Amino acid sequence: MPQFLSILFIIGIMLAVLDPQTIYMLLGKDSGLRGMTIAAVIGSITLIPGFVAFPLAAALLKAGAGYGQITMFITTLMMVGVVTLPVEIQFFGRATAIKRNLLALVFAVIISFVIGGIIS
Amino acid sequence: MNLIKPMIKRYRVCLSLLIINMFLLFFLPDIGKTALYITKDNLLEMLSIIPPIFILLGLLDVWVERETMMKYMGEHSGIEGGVIAFIMGSAAAGPLYVAFPIAGVLLKKGVKLTNVFIFVGAWSTTKIPMILFEATNLGWDYMLLRFVCNVIGIIIIAILLEKMIPSEERRAIYVNALNYNK
Numbered sequence A: 001m002p003q004f005l006s007i008l009f010i011i012g013i014m015l016a017v018l019d020p021q022t023i024y025m026l027l028g029k030d031s032g033l034r035g036m037t038i039a040a041v042i043g044s045i046t047l048i049p050g051f052v053a054f055p056l057a058a059a060l061l062k063a064g065a066g067y068g069q070i071t072m073f074i075t076t077l078m079m080v081g082v083v084t085l086p087v088e089i090q091f092f093g094r095a096t097a098i099k100r101n102l103l104a105l106v107f108a109v110i111i112s113f114v115i116g117g118i119i120s
Numbered sequence B: 001m002n003l004i005k006p007m008i009k010r011y012r013v014c015l016s017l018l019i020i021n022m023f024l025l026f027f028l029p030d031i032g033k034t035a036l037y038i039t040k041d042n043l044l045e046m047l048s049i050i051p052p053i054f055i056l057l058g059l060l061d062v063w064v065e066r067e068t069m070m071k072y073m074g075e076h077s078g079i080e081g082g083v084i085a086f087i088m089g090s091a092a093a094g095p096l097y098v099a100f101p102i103a104g105v106l107l108k109k110g111v112k113l114t115n116v117f118i119f120v121g122a123w124s125t126t127k128i129p130m131i132l133f134e135a136t137n138l139g140w141d142y143m144l145l146r147f148v149c150n151v152i153g154i155i156i157i158a159i160l161l162e163k164m165i166p167s168e169e170r171r172a173i174y175v176n177a178l179n180y181n182k
Helices: A002-017 A020-027 A032-045 A050-062 A067-079 A085-092 A094-118 B004-010 B012-027 B029-063 B066-073 B078-090 B096-108 B113-125 B128-138 B140-164 B167-179
Strands: none
Touching: A002 A085, A002 B012, A002 B029, A020 A032, A020 A050, A020 A067, A032 A067, A032 A094, A050 A067, A050 B128, A067 A094, A067 B113, A067 B140, A085 A094, A085 B096, A085 B167, A094 B113, A094 B140, A094 B167, B004 B012, B012 B029, B029 B096, B066 B078, B066 B096, B078 B113, B078 B140, B096 B113, B096 B167, B113 B140, B128 B140
16 A cells, blocks of 8 residues: 555656656657657656546647657556556566566567557 | 554655655645646545455455366466456556556466466556557557557567566465465
């Protein structure tokens, strides 16, 4: 329970700082590889629920963000969880939890380049 | 007094975050306020999701025999076990951190690690309501393309991850699951 509560606080503060405009500024037009990296960082450390993330992603695409960056953002958002790592460690142990997140990150990079390459 | 000390220790991260939030409220009122609102919304959402999940967890724990679970999803369950794990994860609702306690029960029931990871992977990305929502927002082509990649990715991650875990660590994970009760 204390961990769940802490996670909720972190999410609250993070989302208040990273509002949609800020995210757009970071991932917007021609952000390229730097945008990819930022997308991965934001996606990994934040926990945005899907019903907020998908409309945001759609808006970003319309505003000119690349499919690669958006895919990176969505995939890391869902699969990589830095904030939820303490909970994951409780059940899988430190080493395994970290390995799972790293593999997910590698996968996110691959899928972003694949989808960014197919749709452009 | 003796009761309060361990409470403070248990909640120390949480309390420091609350204090940070108070500072924000004081120095950057806009951000502080938004942060508190989001925390409140998420807390309410979590409180509505967690009870049914925990009831489900309890039922799963009590009703489903370890032997049955092992037969269908255990070490020798083959592809079927993976398919069941995938469907279980995709049919779920709720954020990823709720999936870990359920994964804990699956481990307790002797479900194969690969299948547990498939379950977690499916829960994180291929939840049915979520992919329908994705399709309406980003288009069916995008959703289907990502879905296909994800299914392949989830399976590969599960298999690789299982291979990357040394056997003593694997034993520790199962022992931990058996002893976990909160």
